[in-house]
Amino acid sequence: MVFFNTKSTIILNRIIRAYTTTSNITVDALVYSNYGKPSEVLKWHSYPLPALTPETVQVKFLASPINPADVNQVQGAYPLKPPFQLLNEKDDIKYAVGGNEGVAQVIATGDKVKGIKVGDQVIMAKAGYGTWRTYATGPASDFQVLPMTDSVSNIQLATLSVNPCTAYRMLKDFVKLNKGDYVIQNGANSAVGQSVIQLAKAWGIKTINVVRNRPDIDALRNELEQLGATHVITDDELGSFETKSLIKEWGQPKLGLNCVGGKSATEMARHLSANGQYVTYGAMARAPLSLPASLLIFKNISFHGFWMSRWTDTHNMEERKIMIDELIDLMKRGHFVEPKWTQVEWKEEPVKAAVDQGIQGYGSGKQVILF
Numbered sequence: 001m002v003f004f005n006t007k008s009t010i011i012l013n014r015i016i017r018a019y020t021t022t023s024n025i026t027v028d029a030l031v032y033s034n035y036g037k038p039s040e041v042l043k044w045h046s047y048p049l050p051a052l053t054p055e056t057v058q059v060k061f062l063a064s065p066i067n068p069a070d071v072n073q074v075q076g077a078y079p080l081k082p083p084f085q086l087l088n089e090k091d092d093i094k095y096a097v098g099g100n101e102g103v104a105q106v107i108a109t110g111d112k113v114k115g116i117k118v119g120d121q122v123i124m125a126k127a128g129y130g131t132w133r134t135y136a137t138g139p140a141s142d143f144q145v146l147p148m149t150d151s152v153s154n155i156q157l158a159t160l161s162v163n164p165c166t167a168y169r170m171l172k173d174f175v176k177l178n179k180g181d182y183v184i185q186n187g188a189n190s191a192v193g194q195s196v197i198q199l200a201k202a203w204g205i206k207t208i209n210v211v212r213n214r215p216d217i218d219a220l221r222n223e224l225e226q227l228g229a230t231h232v233i234t235d236d237e238l239g240s241f242e243t244k245s246l247i248k249e250w251g252q253p254k255l256g257l258n259c260v261g262g263k264s265a266t267e268m269a270r271h272l273s274a275n276g277q278y279v280t281y282g283a284m285a286r287a288p289l290s291l292p293a294s295l296l297i298f299k300n301i302s303f304h305g306f307w308m309s310r311w312t313d314t315h316n317m318e319e320r321k322i323m324i325d326e327l328i329d330l331m332k333r334g335h336f337v338e339p340k341w342t343q344v345e346w347k348e349e350p351v352k353a354a355v356d357q358g359i360q361g362y363g364s365g366k367q368v369i370l371f
C-alpha cells in the first residue's frame with residue numbers, strides 16, 4: 001500500500017505539474033538542414049517545446065538580431081558550425097536553428113536549478129545556440145542571467161553579447177589606452193563601430209572613424225559625431241596627403257580596428273603610431289589584407305586577430321559577467337544607446353529576405369526580430 005502524507009502529496013503534485021513528458025507550447029523556428037544561400041536553405045519549422053526536467057529551464061525569446069556571422073554560418077562559411085539535431089521526436093531530418101544572439105525571458109525552471117528564476121532575462125552562454133526561435137528548453141548552463149533593469153531596452157540586451165563585447169575587449173586587451181589617446185577604425189558605422197565610438201567616449205579615448213563614402217555622407221557623419229566620434233573620414237580620403245597631415249596633427253593612433261580588409265585596411269595601417277597594435281576582426285570587403293613590410297620592420301606594428309567566440313570559450317562566466325555588468329551600467333547611465341536598427345517581422349519570408357540582405361552593405365542598421 002502506498003501512503004502519501006500531505007507533504008509528499010504536495011511534492012508529487014509539483015512533479016506532475018512540472019515534469020509532464022509533453023509540452024503544450026509550440027516552438028516556431030527558422031531552421032536549416034544544409035548550408036547554402038539563406039533564402040534557399042532556411043525554412044520555418046514548428047515543433048513542441050521539449051518538456052521541463054529537474055535540471056533544465058524554459059525560456060521565451062524576446063528579440064534576436066541578424067548579424068553578418070549568422071549569415072555566413074547559414075552559408076557554411078563560418079568556422080563555428082551549429083549542431084544539427086532532431087528538434088522533435090517526430091522529425092526525421094536534423095536541423096540547426098539560425099541565429100547566435102538574443103535576449104530571452106525564463107518562463108519555468110526545474111526543481112534542481114539554482115541561480116536562475118522565472119522572470120529573469122538571459123542571454124546565451126555561448127555562440128551557436130540558435131536564437132531565431134520563439135522558445136527553448138535547456139540546461140541552466142546554456143544561459144547567462146542579466147542584471148535586472150527597466151532602463152535598458154530589449155534591443156540593447158538582444159544585441160549586447162556580440163558587438164558591444166567585441167568592442168569592449170578590443171579596446172581593453174591589446175594596448176593600454178590612456179585618456180586622450182587615439183584609436184582608428186574602419187566600418188565605423190557598423191554595430192561594433194558604434195560600440196567602439198561610445199565606449200571610447202565614455203573612457204576618454206578619441207576615435208578616428210573611417211566609413212565608406214556615400215551620397216548622404218554628411219548625415220552619417222552627423223550620426224556618428226552625435227554618438228561621440230571625434231573625427232569621421234571616408235575611405236577615399238584615407239590615403240591622401242591631407243589626411244596623413246591631419247592625423248599627425250591630431251595624434252597618431254596606438255590602436256587600429258579593422259573589419260573591412262582590402263585597400264582601405266592597408267591605408268589605415270599606415271596611420272598607426274610606431275609600436276601600434278592593429279586588430280582585424282572582420283572582412284566585410286571580402287578582400288585580403290596586404291601589408292607593406294616597412295610597417296613591420298621600421299614601425300614595429302603588431303598585427304592580431306580577434307574572435308569573440310574564442311574569448312568566450314577561453315574565459316569563465318565570472319569574467320564575462322564583469323564585462324556585461326559594466327556595459328549594462330553604461331547603458332543605464334545613457335552612455336551607450338541602442339544601435340541603429342530596423343524591425344524584422346517574425347514570419348518566414350520577411351526573415352529570409354532580411355538574412356539575404358544581411359551582408360549586402362549600405363544598410364539602415366542592425367536588423368532585429370521581435371517575437
Ligand SMILES: NC(=O)c1ccc[n+]([C@@H]2O[C@H](COP(=O)([O-])OP(=O)(O)OC[C@H]3O[C@@H](n4cnc5c(N)ncnc54)[C@H](OP(=O)(O)O)[C@@H]3O)[C@@H](O)[C@H]2O)c1
Binds near residue numbers: 190359361
Ligand atoms: N571577430 C569577432 O568576434 C566579431 C564580432 C562581431 C562582429 N564581427 C565582424 O565585424 C563586422 C561588423 O559586424 P556588425 O555586426 O557590427 O555589422 P553591421 O552592423 O551589420 O554593419 C556592417 C558593416 O559592414 C560594412 N560593409 C558592408 N559591406 C561592406 C563592403 N563590401 N566593404 C566595406 N564595408 C562593408 C557596412 O558599411 P556600409 O554602411 O558602408 O555598407 C557596415 O559598417 C562583420 O564582419 C562581423 O562579422 C566580428
